[in-house]
Amino acid sequence: MSDSATLEQPTQDAGDRQPVTKKEITADHPTWCPGCGDFSVLSIYYKLIQKRNIPHENVTTVAGIGCSSRFPYFVQAHGVHYIHGRALSFASGLSLSRPDLHVFTFGGDGDAFSIGGNHFVHTARKNVKMTYVVMDNCVYGLTKKQTSPTSPLGFRSKTDGWGALDRPINPMKLAISAGATFVARTTHTNPKHLLEMMDAAMDHDGFSFIECLSECTEFYPGAFDASNPRKGGEFNLVPEDHDLTDEAAAYALASEDFPGRFGIFYQVDRPTKNALEAGVIEAAQDKFEGKSSSDILQATFNRIK
Amino acid sequence: MSETTVSEANNGSDSQPSSISEVTIRLAGNSQDGIQSIGGFLARLAGRSEREVMTMMTIPSTISGGASIFQVRLGSGEVLSPGDKADVLFAFYQHSYDNHVNNLAKEGILVYDSDHVEPHEEWLTKYRHIGIAISSLTIEAIGGTARDKGKNIYALGLIGRMFSLNTEKLERLINERFSGKGESVVKTAMDAFQAGYRYHSDDLSNLFSLARGGAERSNQVVMSGNEAIGYGLIAAGVRFGAGYPITPWTDIMELLRRELPKYGGSFIQCEDEIASVSMAIGGSYGGRVAVTGSSGPGISLKTEAIGWAVMAEMPLVVIDIQRGGPSTGLPTDVEQSDLNIACYGGHGDSPRVVLAASDVEDCFYTAIEAVNIARKYSVPVFVLSDQAIATRIEAFNEPDLNTICNDIKLDLSPVPSHKPYDLSSGDGLSRHRAPGTRIEDGRYPVVTGLEHDESGHPSGDAVNHISMTKKRRNKLKTLADELPAPEIFGPESGDVLLVGWGSTRGPLLEAVEQLSNGGYTLSTMHMKHINPLPTGLEDILPRFKSVYIVEMNDGGVYGYGQLAGILRARYADARIKGINKTAARRWKVSEIIERVKARLEEEAAV
Numbered sequence: 083m084s085d086s087a088t089l090e091q092p093t094q095d096a097g098d099r100q101p102v103t104k105k106e107i108t109a110d111h112p113t114w115c116p117g118c119g120d121f122s123v124l125s126i127y128y129k130l131i132q133k134r135n136i137p138h139e140n141v142t143t144v145a146g147i148g149c150s151s152r153f154p155y156f157v158q159a160h161g162v163h164y165i166h167g168r169a170l171s172f173a174s175g176l177s178l179s180r181p182d183l184h185v186f187t188f189g190g191d192g193d194a195f196s197i198g199g200n201h202f203v204h205t206a207r208k209n210v211k212m213t214y215v216v217m218d219n220c221v222y223g224l225t226k227k228q229t230s231p232t233s234p235l236g237f238r239s240k241t242d243g244w245g246a247l248d249r250p251i252n253p254m255k256l257a258i259s260a261g262a263t264f265v266a267r268t269t270h271t272n273p274k275h276l277l278e279m280m281d282a283a284m285d286h287d288g289f290s291f292i293e294c295l296s297e298c299t300e301f302y303p304g305a306f307d308a309s310n311p312r313k314g315g316e317f318n319l320v321p322e323d324h325d326l327t328d329e330a331a332a333y334a335l336a337s338e339d340f341p342g343r344f345g346i347f348y349q350v351d352r353p354t355k356n357a358l359e360a361g362v363i364e365a366a367q368d369k370f371e372g373k374s375s376s377d378i379l380q381a382t383f384n385r386i387k
Numbered sequence: 388m389s390e391t392t393v394s395e396a397n398n399g400s401d402s403q404p405s406s407i408s409e410v411t412i413r414l415a416g417n418s419q420d421g422i423q424s425i426g427g428f429l430a431r432l433a434g435r436s437e438r439e440v441m442t443m444m445t446i447p448s449t450i451s452g453g454a455s456i457f458q459v460r461l462g463s464g465e466v467l468s469p470g471d472k473a474d475v476l477f478a479f480y481q482h483s484y485d486n487h488v489n490n491l492a493k494e495g496i497l498v499y500d501s502d503h504v505e506p507h508e509e510w511l512t513k514y515r516h517i518g519i520a521i522s523s524l525t526i527e528a529i530g531g532t533a534r535d536k537g538k539n540i541y542a543l544g545l546i547g548r549m550f551s552l553n554t555e556k557l558e559r560l561i562n563e564r565f566s567g568k569g570e571s572v573v574k575t576a577m578d579a580f581q582a583g584y585r586y587h588s589d590d591l592s593n594l595f596s597l598a599r600g601g602a603e604r605s606n607q608v609v610m611s612g613n614e615a616i617g618y619g620l621i622a623a624g625v626r627f628g629a630g631y632p633i634t635p636w637t638d639i640m641e642l643l644r645r646e647l648p649k650y651g652g653s654f655i656q657c658e659d660e661i662a663s664v665s666m667a668i669g670g671s672y673g674g675r676v677a678v679t680g681s682s683g684p685g686i687s688l689k690t691e692a693i694g695w696a697v698m699a700e701m702p703l704v705v706i707d708i709q710r711g712g713p714s715t716g717l718p719t720d721v722e723q724s725d726l727n728i729a730c731y732g733g734h735g736d737s738p739r740v741v742l743a744a745s746d747v748e749d750c751f752y753t754a755i756e757a758v759n760i761a762r763k764y765s766v767p768v769f770v771l772s773d774q775a776i777a778t779r780i781e782a783f784n785e786p787d788l789n790t791i792c793n794d795i796k797l798d799l800s801p802v803p804s805h806k807p808y809d810l811s812s813g814d815g816l817s818r819h820r821a822p823g824t825r826i827e828d829g830r831y832p833v834v835t836g837l838e839h840d841e842s843g844h845p846s847g848d849a850v851n852h853i854s855m856t857k858k859r860r861n862k863l864k865t866l867a868d869e870l871p872a873p874e875i876f877g878p879e880s881g882d883v884l885l886v887g888w889g890s891t892r893g894p895l896l897e898a899v900e901q902l903s904n905g906g907y908t909l910s911t912m913h914m915k916h917i918n919p920l921p922t923g924l925e926d927i928l929p930r931f932k933s934v935y936i937v938e939m940n941d942g943g944v945y946g947y948g949q950l951a952g953i954l955r956a957r958y959a960d961a962r963i964k965g966i967n968k969t970a971a972r973r974w975k976v977s978e979i980i981e982r983v984k985a986r987l988e989e990e991a992a993v
Contacts, residue, residue, distance in 0.1 A: 106829055110844060139801075139825040144669075154833050155844055160822035162672060163835035164665070165695050171662040175669025175677065176822070178655060179627040183673075183822055201665075204658035359653045366648035376792035378649050379622060383608050383785060385563075387434055 101135045104128050109158040119270035119296030120150050120217050126276045127157065127186070133277075134284060142183050144173040146198060148190035149224045150217040150296065167197030170205040170214065174355075177212045181356045184284060185212040192222050195231040195251045206260035206289050208355040213283040217270075217296035218253060220305055227301040234340075237302075253293045254336035258329060258348050264290035265332065265348040270297065271310045272317060275344060282346060288354050309341030320345030404551050404596040409462030411470030412546065415487045416479030418455035421539035424564075426457040426780060427609075428543055431560050432552060433461065434609035434782035454482060461550070461597055467893035469779065471975040475549070477542060478504055479521065488514070498545070500538075519545065519586065528582030529575045537579040544583020551596035554584060606785040612750040612776035616706055617642035619754025620678055622788065624795035625704065626652025628678035629666035631659055634718045635777045636682040636708045643678070660688035664705070668692060671702050672834065674797045674821030676761050680706030680770075683716055686728055693767050694733035695836040697859065700808065700817055702761035702768075704754075705729075709773040709889075711971045720971035721774040723889050724940040726949040729769040730918045736856055738863045740768040741918035745892035747776055748783035753915065755791065762795070764862050765817060771917075773939075775890040775973045801825035806841040807832040810854055815862030863919040870921035873914045880930035881908030885966075885983065887937050888914040888950050891974055895937060898979040907987070917950065920957055928954075934963045935986065937979060942967040 141159035145151035146169035154161030222228040228241040236245035264286040283290035307313035332348035460470040472492035478484035478499040501518035525541040630640035643654035657663035670677030711717025744753040757768040833843035936951035947965035
């Protein structure tokens with residue numbers, strides 16, 4: 083038993099160990115279809131882990147349900163395949179109880195903006211420290227082509243044979259309005275940019291959200307061609323003079339027609355939920371310096387005798 | 388001195404207080420009058436006293452403005468239930484008077500606030516009436532505020548006088564209660580108390596004194612069932628949890644939110660029930676078992692995630708403070724109708740552990756047991772409590788915190804290799820390694836809701852699904868062998884066995900005591916471990932001619948309630964029958980007695 087009730091936190095130190103190799107971090111062969119954009123996100127994640135020299139045992143990957151949410155099986159590291167739409171809540175519990183870890187959560191547009199929409203809003207608002215990468219393909223792939231919350235109007239799916247009727251969600255606007263403190267957009271066809279965004283997201287102290295366009299070659303081929311110069315499209319970066327802390331300007335960027343802009347739309351410093359809770363703990367423990375748990379509970383019981 | 392009950396003692400007026408063995412007092416007013424705090428003071432007085440035990444409960448509490456009731460039972464011996472009928476009714480308003488007279492025992496005493504209550508002619512002869520201008524006398528005593536504050540403390544003074552309670556201790560309690568709010572508040576409270584205590588009436592002075600109890604008791608703590616669960620979780624080492632407000636679970640989440648930071652932990656208020664169970668599971672995955680909880684509809688919402696915790700074999704404690712259902716149901720009334728959802732809620736075969744607490748003290752220890760089982764068996768554990776014990780305040784022997792309290796260490800020591808779902812252990816137990824744990828062979832675990840192989844990777848293989856299903860089930864069989872057989876009160880075999888679970892323990896014990904001379908033997912068995920059922924029960928049930936399961940839920944289409952259904956399925960014993968109640972009120976001892984007698988007569992007539 084420790085003398086103090088303070089919860090010990092492990093260190094993040096990899097010591098003098100070599101960075102993990104690509105072979106060591108690779109697990110099952112992905113179940114994705116050939117040409118799926120998610121392959122690109124997975125290989126950039128491997129690169130990020132190596133570049134940042136994250137100790138192998140600290141790599142923690144959480145996902146919900148969907149094609150992209152199979153992600154943790156393909157990473158040879160601690161991983162969680164949770165239920166549909168609730169990966170962010172699970173990851174929040176992990177992040178808040180284990181602030182020593184940088185938790186990565188991956189998912190698709192259905193997981194993030196449809197069944198998990200409420201959790202997206204509240205995780206952003208609470209600014210729980212983690213990185214959330216949504217691989218947006220604008221379609222339900224695992225269940226084979228139904229309308230998703232980001233499917234554009236008129237998209238013909240098995241649930242909207244006549245073309246999608248409901249106005250799609252704009253993930254960037256949603257994230258900005260919900261209070262996310264890091265909001266970025268990238269695409270699987272530009273791995274260099276994708277790595278840049280993931281790197282910046284990991285540096286951010288707070289909830290860092292990346293929307294990564296990730297083409298479903300099976301059910302929505304060509305969806306993002308307009309953003310791919312190799313397919314005759316344009317890859318337009320966020321203008322250099324854009325003020326990252328200007329919420330209205332970020333909103334204006336998010337309003338541009340497809341293919342829109344790529345890069346960090348919005349980034350501000352706001353205390354994380356992790357830091358705020360740690361502050362509450364510190365203040366509460368002030369009065370109990372060096373006291374054991376049973377001492378503290380005994381003091382409470384003495385008052386209710 | 389002879390020891391009698393209030394109604395017996397009430398037959399003559401004497402200057403010497405009559406000694407009584409127990410009394411039940413009901414206070415009826417509005418929720419903003421602080422009626423519950425009178426109960427709190429009396430409970431604390433009992434906790435600090437060497438001679439009285441008492442128990443009490445609130446019945447429907449509503450948002451400010453609604454009617455509120457508090458019932459206190461003080462006794463010299465063991466008090467098992469809050470009492471059926473009140474010996475003394477304090478009626479603060481006309482509606483309190485009109486609506487609660489039928490809860491007064493024959494020859495009970497009716498104390499009413501004559502500023503607000505106009506007594507009915509026909510009741511004046513039936514009950515002894517004592518009219519006191521409680522509202523105006525309080526205002527007179529504490530300085531003319533029209534807000535009606537302080538009436539409760541004035542009434543406490545009156546009660547102190549009526550029952551010759553220890554005023555020195557009561558004054559000390561009032562002082563402790565208000566000292567944080569400044570001297571003037573303490574003085575006002577004390578003025579109100581003393582004014583009540585000194586109120587002079589020939590009707591009232593030193594009516595009764597409670598007899599001394601038997602053995603001296605050790606230190607006692609006083610709390611509600613919900614508080615006991617909260618402190619039990621803390622004692623067992625829980626340092627993380629998440630929840631969403633819903634009656635009557637909310638008190639626990641408020642307590643954990645307030646208390647956990649002192650221990651280096653936190654409790655998070657979430658956007659909904661699903662987020663809160665998910666956040667708690669995420670906390671458990673982090674390496675220390677976490678808690679979530681709810682009531683009624685909130686439990687329904689959590690079931691998918693609980694199924695994940697069963698599949699992924701993640702430890703989790705789920706507190707369910709039952710209320711009347713289905714749907715929004717009866718949010719502030721008692722019912723024991725969540726047993727099925729606790730045992731079976733969710734799709735698929737999903738074995739989990741279900742425990743039920745029987746009184747306030749048991750809430751404390753059941754919470755601890757739940758945490759320990761969840762950790763050892765990597766499984767979700769339900770703790771069922773209900774509205775009747777959630778808000779009831781009881782005094783119980785102070786737990787030895789030095790031996791009970793546990794700090795759960797985060798264990799991240801490296802391991803050579805690790806399989807999260809190792810099939811080679813015969814008992815079905817597996818242990819998780821939290822993220823941050825180095826697995827030296829480089830093969831890291833995935834925890835998942837998909838059917839999986841031993842390392843957590845998806846597998847649809849038929850043989851694997853059979854093995855994994857068996858693993859998840861077998862660990863409950865391992866647990867069942869470790870569980871103690873349920874306690875039996877009364878003969879170990881005989882004519883009738885009444886089986887109860889949860890908050891019905893007290894009333895069932897009293898019923899058995901009172902019914903014991905009926906020309907047949909009567910026993911009662913109380914079940915704390917419901918899923919899995921403890922090994923050995925199969926030997927107990929056949930020893931009785933009739934087995935009645937007494938529950939606060941519906942007898943259903945086939946005539947037996949939720950526990951009865953589980954027992955019938957398990958033991959294939961058609962003698963198991965239900966005695967059920969769905970009135971959304973706790974069982975009264977007298978009701979149990981009547982129902983058992985009627986059932987026995989019915990069966991004799993066949």
